[in-house]
Amino acid sequence: MTQPLSVQLYTVRDALSADLLGTLQRIAAIGYTDVEAFGFVDRAEALRDALAEAGLRSPSGHARLLDAGEQDLEQIFHASTTIGLGTLIDPHIDESRWTTREDVEAAARELSALAPRAADHGLVLGYHNHAFEFSNRIDGVSAYEVFADALSDDVVLELDTYWVAVGGDDPVAVIRKYGDKVRFLHVKDGDGSHDDKRQVAVGNGVMPIREIVAAAPDAQHVVELDDHEGDVLQAVADSYTFLEGARA
Numbered sequence: 278m279t280q281p282l283s284v285q286l287y288t289v290r291d292a293l294s295a296d297l298l299g300t301l302q303r304i305a306a307i308g309y310t311d312v313e314a315f316g317f318v319d320r321a322e323a324l325r326d327a328l329a330e331a332g333l334r335s336p337s338g339h340a341r342l343l344d345a346g347e348q349d350l351e352q353i354f355h356a357s358t359t360i361g362l363g364t365l366i367d368p369h370i371d372e373s374r375w376t377t378r379e380d381v382e383a384a385a386r387e388l389s390a391l392a393p394r395a396a397d398h399g400l401v402l403g404y405h406n407h408a409f410e411f412s413n414r415i416d417g418v419s420a421y422e423v424f425a426d427a428l429s430d431d432v433v434l435e436l437d438t439y440w441v442a443v444g445g446d447d448p449v450a451v452i453r454k455y456g457d458k459v460r461f462l463h464v465k466d467g468d469g470s471h472d473d474k475r476q477v478a479v480g481n482g483v484m485p486i487r488e489i490v491a492a493a494p495d496a497q498h499v500v501e502l503d504d505h506e507g508d509v510l511q512a513v514a515d516s517y518t519f520l521e522g523a524r525a
Contacts, residue, residue, distance in 0.1 A: 278495060282520055283311035283337070284513055285463065285501035290315075292510065297323065300510075301331035307514045308521070313461075313499050314338035314360060315368070318349075321356035328360065335360050336497065337435070337461060339368040339405065343387050350391070354398040364460065365395060366403040366435050375413045375420040385427035392431045403433040403460065408471065411444025419446055425455060435461035435499070438489050439476070442469060449485065452492040459493050463501045464520065473504035478512040480519030487523045498524070 284304060286293060292300040304312060314335045317324050328335055338360065340353045357365045367388060374380045392402045410421035421444075425434060436459050438448035452459050466482030468475040479486055479500060490498055500516045502509060 279524060280495070280497040281310045282308075282517060283313050283497055283499040284309055284516075285313040285315065285339075285499050287315045287339075288500070288502045288513060289509060298327045298330060301327050301333055303510055304513065305331045305333055307517050309517060310334065311336055311497070313501075314362065315340075317360055318353055318356040321359040325360045335362060337364040337366055337403070337499070338362045339366050341369060342367040342391055342402070343370055343384065350394070354395060354400065357400055358398050362400060364401045364403050364433065364435075366405050366461070368405045369407065370404070372407075372409045372413075375410055375424075376415075378415050378423055381415065381420050381423045382427040385424045389427075389429035389432055392429055396431070401431070401433055401460075403435050404428070405435040405461075405463065406437050406440055406444075408440040408444035411441055411446045419444070421446075421451075422454075425458070433460040434458050435463060436493075437463035437465070437501075439463065439465040439467065439469075439484060442484065443471060449488050449492045452489070457495070459496050461497045461499055462489065462493050464490065464498050464516075465501050465503070466516075473502075474506055476502045476505055478502075478515035478519065480516070480523070486519070490520065490524055494524075 312335050370384050374384050395402045411419045413420040415423050441448040466479045466484045469483045505512050
């Protein structure tokens, strides 16, 4: 079943800071019904209320979990349920932990150990990658593969397909390897470099977008630009238009 398109709110972080409700209303006017939250722990009620007023929902959100203390974890879980998340995704585990098999597998165990606690709050846990998990190689495979293979079955993957490619792997092949474990795709486009400013509206860069979304038709496709030279809300709108056609 095709999931609604979503957009990672980090993409429009500057606009959100200036006008939370107005920016969410502009996203809804484009046609999005779903967004992916970030930085929500200290503003959960305000975000919840603004999402409701804009007619949006946030099925997934980002918060760093392995760096959080015990009290912070409970705050993260509470904030997640406040805004209605179904899946809570750790967006970053420090690059220093991705160089040896022992460290990578330990990180996977730590995240997996939090999954039952998250489930007590009605939440599924996930992990979102960058490029270094793929460019770092361990015994001939990416550190990401070592990590994903060590995760418990109840932790899902949000595959940032752009950073997979920048890191040197084929995102379509990675999607096919992990199948239904990939519940979310970050769909972004650009020139394939590490330069965030070179990211563009989906469909205007070098990424094989149609093949990527076709490889995970049941995952939720989340538009993101880490940065952009032009009007980012226009890029978000152009991405929506392209993906609606590509997924038809």
